Structure formats: structure tokens, C-alpha cells
Amino acid sequence: MKKRIASLLAALALCLTLLPMAAFAEDAVGAAQSSRTVITTVDELMQFAADVNAGAYDSKTDAVVSLESDLDLSGKTWTSIGCADNDANVPHFFSGKFYGNGHTISNLDFSSTYGNILYESLGFFGYIENAEISGLTVQGSVNATGSRKYSDFGSIVGASNKSTIRDCVSDISFTNSDNYLDGSIGLCGFAMDSTFEHCQSKGSISVTRTDNGVASLNVGGIVGYAGGTSEIRYCVNTADIEVCANSIGGIAGSLGSGNPSITNCYSIGKLTVLGKPSGGNTGGIVGMINGNTPIKHCYFAGEIDLTNYGVTTPPYKRLGGLVGKVASGTPVFENNYYTATENVASCGTSTFAADTAEAIDSMKTPEFYDKLTQNGGDYRFNPNGTPLLPGPKYTVTFTVSPAELTNVVITANGQTLTNGSIDLEAGVYPVTVTADNCEPFSADITITADTATHAQTLTLTYKPADYTAVDAAIAKAGALNRDDYTDFSAVDAAINAVDRSKNITQQADVDAMAKDIEDAIAALVVKPTATPAPTEAPTAAPTPAPAAPAATAEPQPTATAAPTATPAPVVTATPQPPVTIPQTGDSMNVTLLFALALCSGAALGLAAHKKNRS
Incomplete structure (x- = not known):
């Protein structure tokens, strides 16, 4: 137990360090409920396989693994993802979603590991349950030397339970000669309650014996054995199949109980029929049926080669153009076609007619396409061959x-x-x-x-905002003579603040820009008109009083007794108006005014003196 816990913790830590894109959603108790693993290198792929087989992905039905590059496994020994132990138990397996994203795992060699363990499930995935595998191509080989134990081998998955395999391609060369093999072979070896859609089998499968003995194998291009509610639809096999085995079919080797179905599938790979009269059920679509299986809108247009068939006397009770044998039940056949071959019926069990024989060339015509599709088949016309399936x-x-x-x-x-x-x-x-x-x-x-x-x-890109009002306001400002205003800076600032990156959802911001410019224009103050100062007449200086005439010296009379002087009359000076200093802003010389006043007084005194003398 300690060892298992330690390995789980180590694996989880390695996932966290190697896979930076992993995302975890935690529940209330903190347990990781989901994860995403991205694989871009061979080392990351090998680590993912090791983690699954160590139990790191147990019960993680919501795990997502994304392959994001083609990977070449040349020289690598591959251990299946979800492999069996020596007791044929599969203790750990994958139950999430694996997205191949159209990428290819190439040069995968299963030769050294095939059939070493009894009841082993072997493939890229060994065993899956409740899983989904999509968009993956596996290219490789199996060269089975020596007798091998019972194995379910599938290039994509060995054994599938309650899972879906979609849009996957098997490109495997499987060869064995004169060795006894047991089990099932296909894109998927064994399937129960699983769905296969838009899958393709390529490459080749050859299991031969010089004694023409029958190996205990179920061999199909898509599935070796399918049971339960399994569905195979929109799948194609182009691989050539040459097998001595119990049940061989272009699409499925054997269909078991539970009524699995095959719809809108075809096979065009060459079918070389081997085996003895006592064994070997071979059909263009299915080798053997057990149950009420429906097979609808399918066709086999490959060559049927009977040159090495151990049965020489028709009718061939184990060989049919569509179905080798109906072992039990009542299958439902509808709108199916197969390559017309002499003495080969649609079903090796003569009591069943699995529909219509057609020449290969006729199956390449528009008339055949019309017949196939008008009766319910879902195909595309192919001008260069037989009808093709629609793509996934x-x-x-x-x-x-x-x-x-x-x-x-x-x-x-x-x-x-x-x-x-x-x-x-x-x-x-x-x-x-x-x-x-x-x-x-x-x-x-x-x-x-x-x-x-x-x-x-x-x-998407928003439409640009409408700048019509902004442009009009800017034009209005441009028409003004900025020299006519005391301060034009507010208008300049409003114009410079215009942001031309606005979209239509920001129209209100653009309208506000236009208003700011208009408001700044309205607030401009016109400079006052320069009025010239009035011209003032110079203030006339007061006319100075005329200077008193110089006194003329008169001859003095001979001194006589002076008469008695008559008192001079009192002269009353005429009142002069007060001197008013003009308020013209010019300076008046006060000393000059005082001098003028003295001169005026002297003149008045002199005049009085003359009058007295006279």
C-alpha cells in the first residue's frame, strides 16, 4: 500500500512539473476532479502511459489528454496504456478523453510484446473503459514469430468496454506464418457496448499456415469481435486480408449476442480466402453473426480470391460476399451489395439472402451511387471509384x-x-x-x-464614432483670428484633447469633446478697441504785468524851504482775483508767480506815487 501511494504521489508530481497546461478543479475536500494533459514529445507520451499504468488516472472520467504533434516511436519498446499483469488482470486503465487531433503515432512495433501473456489486451491502448479516443492514427507492425497465447490485439485499442472510438486510423502490417494464434485482431480487437464511427483500417493482415489449418482468431478490419450494444458506422476497410482463422470480415470478424449493428460501412480491400471445409467463416463485411444483428447500407467491393481456398466444391457454406455464416438469430439485411463472384452467395448460410451482387465496375457508376443512396445509404459520389463515406x-x-x-x-x-x-x-x-x-x-x-x-x-470591430460635430467645432475655431482675443489657450486645449480612437459605443464622449470646444469658443474675451488719447491745448502762461518804466531823473530845485506837505490821499487797491493754479497736469513755477505778484504790487505803488505828485 505504501509503495502504491508513493508511486501515485510521484506520478502526480511528475504530471504537474511536465505538464504546465494541466488544469485542476477541486471539490470541497480538495481532491483533483479533472485534469488536462498535453503531449508534444515522445518522452511525454511514454510518461503518460506509465502514469496510467501506475494508477494516476484511475476513475478520472473527466481527464483530457491532447496529442499535439506527430510522434515517431522508432527504437522504443511500447507498453500498452492500460496493460494486463501476468495474471491477465488490468488493474489500471484510461477512462477519459484522448484527442489525437489528427496526429500520427508512427513506427510502433508490437512484435516483441504480442501474445506473451494469456488473455492480454494489447495495442496503443491495451484496455479502455468509458473512454473516448478520437483523431488518432497509429502506424506500425506486428511480426508474430512462434505460437502466441490468446490476445486481443488492436492497433488503436486491444479491448474496449463502453467506449467510443471516433475518426481513428489503423495502419498496421500484421504478419504471421505457420504459428498458432488465438484471440482477435483489428483496429480494435475486442469490443463490448462500444461505438466505432468514421474509422479506417489500412495496411494489411496476413495469417497463413502451410497446412491450411485454421487459427482460432476473429479478424476484422475495424473490430475482431463486437458484442452487446456495439455500433459500427461510417467505417471503411482498405486493408488486404489473407487469413486462416475462425471468423474473418472486412469490417468485423464476429458479431456476438446483444445485436451489435453495422451501418453505412464498406470494404474494398482484397479478400483472400484460406482454410479447410471444417473451419473458417469469411465474409466481405462480417465473418460470423450470432443474433438479430442489423446490417444496412453496406457494400463490399473488393476482390475475392479463391485460388488458395481449401474448399473446392460449392456451395461454400462458410463463405459469403457479405456474411460468412449466421450461427444463430435472425439478422436484418437492408440495402447491401457485394462483389459478384462465381459460386459465392451473399451469405454462406443459404437460408439468408444478404442482398445484391454487383460487378465491381458497376459499383463505380452513378447508377450504383443513386441506388445505394436512394435506398437510405449516406455516401458521396466518387467519380474515380466506388462511393465514399461522408467525412466525420x-x-x-x-x-x-x-x-x-x-x-x-x-x-x-x-x-x-x-x-x-x-x-x-x-x-x-x-x-x-x-x-x-x-x-x-x-x-x-x-x-x-x-x-x-x-x-x-x-x-468584431465596432463602427467608429461620428466626429462630425467635433470637426465642425474645430473648423469654427480655425476661422477665428486668435489675435482678436485676450486668451485663446482654452480653445487650443479643447482641440488638443480630441481623441480620434472612440467607437460608436462611446459617442457620448465624442459629443462632449465637441461641446468642450464650443464652450471654449463661447468663453473667448475680445480685446478692447485701442482709443487714441484726446489732444489738450497748452495752457497759456499768464501774461506778466508790464515792467514799470524806469524813473527819469528830474533836475532838483534849489533847496528852499519846503512847503508844508499835504497828506496824501489813501489809495485803496483794487481787489485782485485769487491766483488759481491750472489743473492741467503741468507743473507751475511757484517762484515765478510770486515774482509776478510783487511786480504787480510795485506797478500799482508807482502809479499811485505818480498820481500823488501830479
């Missing part, structure tokens, strides 16, 4: 940014979306988006198996 469709979701947009209308591939998503095959598609206040958006998107292309974010 991926649910593509669209997120429009900014999130607050209103009246958003998304059209993808000419279809208007009602719930923000659409199912599209891989390809390039036109997308348009309209929304209130936004410029129309259009672009081409590329959809592939890569899950990153299944979530599209479309960023």
Missing part, C-alpha cells in the same frame, strides 16, 4: 467578441446558426457575422480533426 463531422462552436454585442447573427457554410454551433466536416468554410454597432465580419475558417479548430472565436 465535428461540432464547431462559435464565440463572438466583444461579449456584450447585441443582435448577433452568425452564418457558417451558408447556414445561419441558432445555438452558436454547427456540425462540419474537415474543410474550409466561409463565416460571416453581423451585430449592432459593428462592422460586418467575414472570414474563412479551417476545420480539421484538431480539437483546437472546433472552438472558433470571432472578434
Whole structure:
């Protein structure tokens, strides 16, 4: 127990250090409920496999693993993800989602590990349960030397329970000669209650014996053995199959109880029939059926080679163009076709007719395509061969940014979306988006198996704001003569504050810019008009009183007795107006005024003196 806990902790710590994109959502007690693992290198892939087999992914049904590059495993010994122990128990397995994203794991060699453990599940994944595997191609080989124990081998997964394998490709060369093999072989070896859709088997499968003995194998291009509610739909096999085995089919080796179904599938790989009269059930689509299995809208258009068949006397009770043998139940056959071959019926069990024989060339015509599709088959016309299946469709979701947009209308591939998503095959598609206040958006998107292309974010651009009022206000300011105003700086500041990056949702801000300019213009103060100062007449200086005439010396009389002097009359001076200093702003010389006043007084005195003398 301590060792197991320590390994779990070590594995978890390694995941955290090697996988920086892992995201964990914790519940109330802090246990990690989800994780995302990104794989870009061989070392990261090997570590992921080791972690699963150490129990780090036990019960993690919400785990997501994303393969984000092609990886070459040349020289690496591969241990299946979810492998069996020596007692054929699988204590740890994967139950999450593995997205191959269209990438390829190449040069994977299973030769040294195939059939070493009894009841082993072997493949890229050994055993999965409640898992989903998609978008993955596995290319490699198995060269089985020596007799091997019972093994469920699948290039994608050895054994699948309650799981889905979608859009996966098996490109495996499986060879064995004169060694006894037991078990099942296919893209998936053994399947119970599982779904396979849009998968393809390529490469080749060859299990031969010189004694023409029958190996105890179920061999199918897609599934070796499928039981329960398993469904196989939209799958194709192009691998050549040459096998001595119990049950061999282009799509499925054997269909067990529970009524598994096959719909819209075809096989065009060459089918070389081997075996003895006592064994070997071989069919273009299914080797053997047990139950009320429905097989609908399928065709086999490969060559049937009977040159090495150990049965020489028809009818061939274990060989059919569609089904080798119906062991039990009442299968339902509808709208199926197979390569017309002499003495080969649609079903080796003569009581069942599994539909119609067609020449290979006729299955390449428009008439055959019409017949196949008008009766319910879902195919594409192929001008260069037999009808093709539609490609896998991926649910593509669209997120429009900014999130607050209103009246958003998304059209993808000419279809208007009602719930923000659409199912599209891989390809390039036109997308348009309209929304209130936004410029129309259009672009081409590329959809592939890569899950990153299944979530599209479309960023719209708002229409620009209307700057008409701002431009008018700026023009108005430009028409003014700034020299006519005391201060033009407020107008300049308002103009310089204009931000031309605003969009239509910010129109109020733009309108405020225009108002700021208008307000600044309205607040301008006109400079006062310069009025010239009035011209003042110079103040006339007072006319000075005339200077008193110089006294003329008169001859003095001979001194005689002076007569008695008559008293001079008192002369009353005429009142003079007070001297007013003009307030003209000019300075008046006070000394001059005083001198003038003295002169005036002297003149008056002299005049009085003359009068007295006279």
C-alpha cells in the first residue's frame, strides 16, 4: 500500500512539473476532479502511459489528454496504456478523453510484446473503459514469430468496454506464418457496448499456415469481435486480408449476442480466402453473426480470391460476399451489395439472402451511387471509384467578441446558426457575422480533426464614432483670428484633447469633446478697441504785468524851504482775483508767480506815487 501511494504521489508530481497546461478543479475536500494533459514529445507520451499504468488516472472520467504533434516511436519498446499483469488482470486503465487531433503515432512495433501473456489486451491502448479516443492514427507492425497465447490485439485499442472510438486510423502490417494464434485482431480487437464511427483500417493482415489449418482468431478490419450494444458506422476497410482463422470480415470478424449493428460501412480491400471445409467463416463485411444483428447500407467491393481456398466444391457454406455464416438469430439485411463472384452467395448460410451482387465496375457508376443512396445509404459520389463515406463531422462552436454585442447573427457554410454551433466536416468554410454597432465580419475558417479548430472565436470591430460635430467645432475655431482675443489657450486645449480612437459605443464622449470646444469658443474675451488719447491745448502762461518804466531823473530845485506837505490821499487797491493754479497736469513755477505778484504790487505803488505828485 505504501509503495502504491508513493508511486501515485510521484506520478502526480511528475504530471504537474511536465505538464504546465494541466488544469485542476477541486471539490470541497480538495481532491483533483479533472485534469488536462498535453503531449508534444515522445518522452511525454511514454510518461503518460506509465502514469496510467501506475494508477494516476484511475476513475478520472473527466481527464483530457491532447496529442499535439506527430510522434515517431522508432527504437522504443511500447507498453500498452492500460496493460494486463501476468495474471491477465488490468488493474489500471484510461477512462477519459484522448484527442489525437489528427496526429500520427508512427513506427510502433508490437512484435516483441504480442501474445506473451494469456488473455492480454494489447495495442496503443491495451484496455479502455468509458473512454473516448478520437483523431488518432497509429502506424506500425506486428511480426508474430512462434505460437502466441490468446490476445486481443488492436492497433488503436486491444479491448474496449463502453467506449467510443471516433475518426481513428489503423495502419498496421500484421504478419504471421505457420504459428498458432488465438484471440482477435483489428483496429480494435475486442469490443463490448462500444461505438466505432468514421474509422479506417489500412495496411494489411496476413495469417497463413502451410497446412491450411485454421487459427482460432476473429479478424476484422475495424473490430475482431463486437458484442452487446456495439455500433459500427461510417467505417471503411482498405486493408488486404489473407487469413486462416475462425471468423474473418472486412469490417468485423464476429458479431456476438446483444445485436451489435453495422451501418453505412464498406470494404474494398482484397479478400483472400484460406482454410479447410471444417473451419473458417469469411465474409466481405462480417465473418460470423450470432443474433438479430442489423446490417444496412453496406457494400463490399473488393476482390475475392479463391485460388488458395481449401474448399473446392460449392456451395461454400462458410463463405459469403457479405456474411460468412449466421450461427444463430435472425439478422436484418437492408440495402447491401457485394462483389459478384462465381459460386459465392451473399451469405454462406443459404437460408439468408444478404442482398445484391454487383460487378465491381458497376459499383463505380452513378447508377450504383443513386441506388445505394436512394435506398437510405449516406455516401458521396466518387467519380474515380466506388462511393465514399461522408467525412466525420465535428461540432464547431462559435464565440463572438466583444461579449456584450447585441443582435448577433452568425452564418457558417451558408447556414445561419441558432445555438452558436454547427456540425462540419474537415474543410474550409466561409463565416460571416453581423451585430449592432459593428462592422460586418467575414472570414474563412479551417476545420480539421484538431480539437483546437472546433472552438472558433470571432472578434468584431465596432463602427467608429461620428466626429462630425467635433470637426465642425474645430473648423469654427480655425476661422477665428486668435489675435482678436485676450486668451485663446482654452480653445487650443479643447482641440488638443480630441481623441480620434472612440467607437460608436462611446459617442457620448465624442459629443462632449465637441461641446468642450464650443464652450471654449463661447468663453473667448475680445480685446478692447485701442482709443487714441484726446489732444489738450497748452495752457497759456499768464501774461506778466508790464515792467514799470524806469524813473527819469528830474533836475532838483534849489533847496528852499519846503512847503508844508499835504497828506496824501489813501489809495485803496483794487481787489485782485485769487491766483488759481491750472489743473492741467503741468507743473507751475511757484517762484515765478510770486515774482509776478510783487511786480504787480510795485506797478500799482508807482502809479499811485505818480498820481500823488501830479
